[in-house]
Amino acid sequence: MKHAGPVTGSTAQNAVGEGRFTLARLAVATIATLMMLWPIAWMVSTSFKRPEAVFELPPRWIPEAPSLAGYEVALSAAVLRYFLNSVIVASATALLATGAGALCAYGLSRLRFRGNRAVMLALLGSLGLPIPLLMVTLYLLFFRVGILDSYLALILGHTVITLPVVVWLLKDFFDALPREFEEAAFIDGASPAQVIRLVILPLVRPGLAAAAIFVFVTSWNEFIFGMTFISSDTYRPIPAAMGLLFLNEFQYRWGDTMAVATVVTLPIMLLFVLFQRYFVSGITAGAVKG
Amino acid sequence: MNGVLTRHPLFVVALFAPAAILVGVLTFYPFINGVLLSFTNYSPLYKDTSFIGFDNYAYLLEDPAFWDVVKNTLIMIVSSVVIATVLGFALALLLDRIPVGRRTFRALIFQGWIVPWVTVAVLWGWIFNADYGIINWTLRNLGLIDGILGWTTDPVRAQIVIVSGFVWRIIPFMMVMALAGLQGVPDELLDSARVDGAGPLQRLRHIILPLCANVMLVAALLQAVRLFQEITLPWVVTQGGPINATTTLSLYTYKAAFQQWDFGLASTVGILWTIALVVIASVYLKFLLRRHD
Numbered sequence: 001m002k003h004a005g006p007v008t009g010s011t012a013q014n015a016v017g018e019g020r021f022t023l024a025r026l027a028v029a030t031i032a033t034l035m036m037l038w039p040i041a042w043m044v045s046t047s048f049k050r051p052e053a054v055f056e057l058p059p060r061w062i063p064e065a066p067s068l069a070g071y072e073v074a075l076s077a078a079v080l081r082y083f084l085n086s087v088i089v090a091s092a093t094a095l096l097a098t099g100a101g102a103l104c105a106y107g108l109s110r111l112r113f114r115g116n117r118a119v120m121l122a123l124l125g126s127l128g129l130p131i132p133l134l135m136v137t138l139y140l141l142f143f144r145v146g147i148l149d150s151y152l153a154l155i156l157g158h159t160v161i162t163l164p165v166v167v168w169l170l171k172d173f174f175d176a177l178p179r180e181f182e183e184a185a186f187i188d189g190a191s192p193a194q195v196i197r198l199v200i201l202p203l204v205r206p207g208l209a210a211a212a213i214f215v216f217v218t219s220w221n222e223f224i225f226g227m228t229f230i231s232s233d234t235y236r237p238i239p240a241a242m243g244l245l246f247l248n249e250f251q252y253r254w255g256d257t258m259a260v261a262t263v264v265t266l267p268i269m270l271l272f273v274l275f276q277r278y279f280v281s282g283i284t285a286g287a288v289k290g
Numbered sequence: 291m292n293g294v295l296t297r298h299p300l301f302v303v304a305l306f307a308p309a310a311i312l313v314g315v316l317t318f319y320p321f322i323n324g325v326l327l328s329f330t331n332y333s334p335l336y337k338d339t340s341f342i343g344f345d346n347y348a349y350l351l352e353d354p355a356f357w358d359v360v361k362n363t364l365i366m367i368v369s370s371v372v373i374a375t376v377l378g379f380a381l382a383l384l385l386d387r388i389p390v391g392r393r394t395f396r397a398l399i400f401q402g403w404i405v406p407w408v409t410v411a412v413l414w415g416w417i418f419n420a421d422y423g424i425i426n427w428t429l430r431n432l433g434l435i436d437g438i439l440g441w442t443t444d445p446v447r448a449q450i451v452i453v454s455g456f457v458w459r460i461i462p463f464m465m466v467m468a469l470a471g472l473q474g475v476p477d478e479l480l481d482s483a484r485v486d487g488a489g490p491l492q493r494l495r496h497i498i499l500p501l502c503a504n505v506m507l508v509a510a511l512l513q514a515v516r517l518f519q520e521i522t523l524p525w526v527v528t529q530g531g532p533i534n535a536t537t538t539l540s541l542y543t544y545k546a547a548f549q550q551w552d553f554g555l556a557s558t559v560g561i562l563w564t565i566a567l568v569v570i571a572s573v574y575l576k577f578l579l580r581r582h583d
Contacts, residue, residue, distance in 0.1 A: 025388050032381055033398050036461065040401060042424060043413050055422050058431075100308035107305035111295055126317055128567050131519045132543035133560025136553055137320035137327065143334070160316040163309060186294040192301035221406045223522040224540075228548055239408040243526045246412045254416050261409040268404045276397060279404070 040265075047071070047258035054254045070259025079260060081233065082241035089151055089237055090219035093158040094212040100159070101166030102208060106200070108167070109174035110182075120171065123164035131161060135228055142229060149231045157225040162215045169214070173207035210278035217268055238264055327557035335551045346558035355534060356542070356559075363538045366449055367517045370456035375510050377457070378464025379502070383494075385465070386472045396469070403462035411526035414455045418442070418527075445535030448528045452536050455523045460513050464506070471505035472498070507578055511571065518563070539563055 041061070046054060050067040053060070073079065108116060134157070142153045177200075185195045226240035233241070242260055250257045272279055295302055328346055332339045350356045381399065385392050417424050418441040429435045441447045475498055483493050521540040524530055530537030530545070537545070539559065547556035 022389055025384060026391070029384050029388055029391075029395050032384065033395055036399050036402055036458070039413055039417060039458065040405065042417060043409070046416065057422070057427060059422075059424055059427060096312075100312055103305045104309035107302065111302065123313075126313070128515050128564075128571065129317065129321065130540070130543070130560045130563045130567075132521070132540045132547075133324050133557060133564070134317070134320055136543070136547045136556045136560065137324045138316065139547075140323070140327075140334075140553065141316075141320060156312075156316055159312060163312060167309065183294055186297075192298050192304075217404065221408075223408055223525070224544065227525075228544075239406060239522070242408050242412065243522070246415065246526060254419075254422075257412050258416065261412050265405050265409050268406060269401065272400070272404050279400070 043258045043265075044262055046254055047074075047262045049255045051253065051255055067255070070255040071263070073253075073256040074259040074263045078233070079238075079241070082236055082238040083263070085151070085235055086220055086237040086239070089154045089158065090216045092151065092155045093162065093219040094215040096155060097159045097162045097166050097215045098208055098212045101163050101211060102170050102204070105167045105170035106174050109171050110179065120168070123167050127161075127164050131224065134160065135224055138225075139228055148229055149235055151235055153229040154219075154222075154225055154235070154237060157229060158215070158219040158222055161222070162218050165214060166211045169211050170204070170207050173204060177203055206278070209275065213271060213275055213278050217271065220268060324557040324560055327554050328561045330554045332553045333551045334553065342554070346555050347562070349555070350558055350562065358534055359537050359539060359542045362449065362535055363518070366453050366456070366536070366538065367514055370453045370460070370517060371510050371514045373453070374457045374460045374464050374513065375506055378461045379468045379506060381461065381465045382468030382472055383498075386469065396466070399465060400462045402458055403460070403466075405459070407459070407520065407522035408526065410455050410459055411523050414451060414523065415527050418451050442528050443532055445532055448532060448536045451527060452523055455527070456517055456520070460517070463513065464509055467505055467509035468502060471502035474505075475501045504578060507574075511574055515567070515571070518567075 045061050045063065047070045048066040048068070049063045050065060050069060053063055053065070053067075108119060138153075138157055138160075139148070142148045142156075147153050147156075181199050182195055185199050190198070221239065222237075223239045223243065226237040227243065230236045230240065236244075242264060245260070246257055250260075329341055329343060330339050331342050331345075385395050388395065418426075420426060420438045420440045420443075423441070425441070426435065426439050429439065430437075439447070441451050479497055480493055483497055488496070518538070519540060521538065521544060524536045524538050524541050525544070528536040530541045534542075543556050543559045543563075546552050546559060
């Protein structure tokens, strides 16, 4: 574009051509986006249909007589209990994994010692450990300790699968922060607790947010631990509950199923809208470095 | 910094203790225990457990059904990752050339990545429903099929359902990674190639693809590892059927542990899986590093 002169014959003509290209690209991009998003639209559409309307052919994208019957089920006390369970587990996991991970990442970033890199690689490698193997052995461990069918079992399980990512994410973050402030604070006699609270925390907040969101979303999404560690409705998180409902009570109740599915997805979409940049930095952080 | 911190040894301990305890008790110990379990016939249903050496390993490696599971898992995951990588890259190329609304398109397409797996699962169950699903209805209207096509009753079609769900869910990730990769392609290089008369396809082949290859290969490996862990879609949509066609390794392990209650066998699958992963990942990474030189 910047090359004026002999190369391009007529800039005006080029601009017209470019403009036409741009329109075509916008059209293709719109079609591609619709191709990606139609299942979500179909889910929302179905969630507003009356039970009979669900089976109508040809299917209607806009329900003729929209109904909230599905949402009455999705927001009934029984289903809300599963949501509450997921909120409790995901929040507690976000606190635990982000807290423990941040401390560890800070240590790894500030202390140079032999094996520092090996620890990081071991953490990365542990992400490849088969989750089904962990499922079996953690089940056994929790069974022996007597914490199966409790929030704690899920919180610990979800912490294990997210902690390594948190450490990687935040180590990058701490590495990018200048050390001089901390050193000066330490030399002036500040206690470690003061240094963390007054010097580090204010700077690292965006990183902590990205990590906590990643953990929350992973926990909210996790299915098989919720399926195996939990046996009672009292503690069952929403993904496992939804799988079971879908295969049992909800058979053929597509409107209800889609309403619950929509409500499961909503909190995550809301988080995304509020914290979009953290999401993207969360997913690219570990990978681009590799 | 080392000097400053070593004056606070308790602080250093406090930094590492929580993560070390969590990883030690909840990853390291279970892994060792998994290795031990794989040499036993442990089942929560029976009181007696005995050491059975490599019997579990021999049983699995000689069981054709297990190899079917391995084969089907590989077919589904490799095709998902390849398709999603190509489509994600194509989407990124497209969005990279759009002067306006790039962020909006990216944010919209990214929605797929944040939809919980269980939502994808029930949604796929609905759109691929034989009688009232919108896929069958569309195919009928296009004249491609008559009547009803059972998507989960035929092995290949059931695999298509699973693969399409995997692909849909990971395309956004691939696209974001590709966009990051494309940022690393210097504009001057593309401009001078254009001046030298290189067409769009030549620029893609000789400049863009080589420069983005590493990012995409790493992204593909990450997704492959992650899809091996994924269990929700087959568990909910097909329950691994028909006849194990969509039983992934993770679902197989689940069934061994929680349907047959054979924890020894389930652990053995996990250990074999870990060994295979280490071998494949190191070969793959060596290949990547050689490309890098």
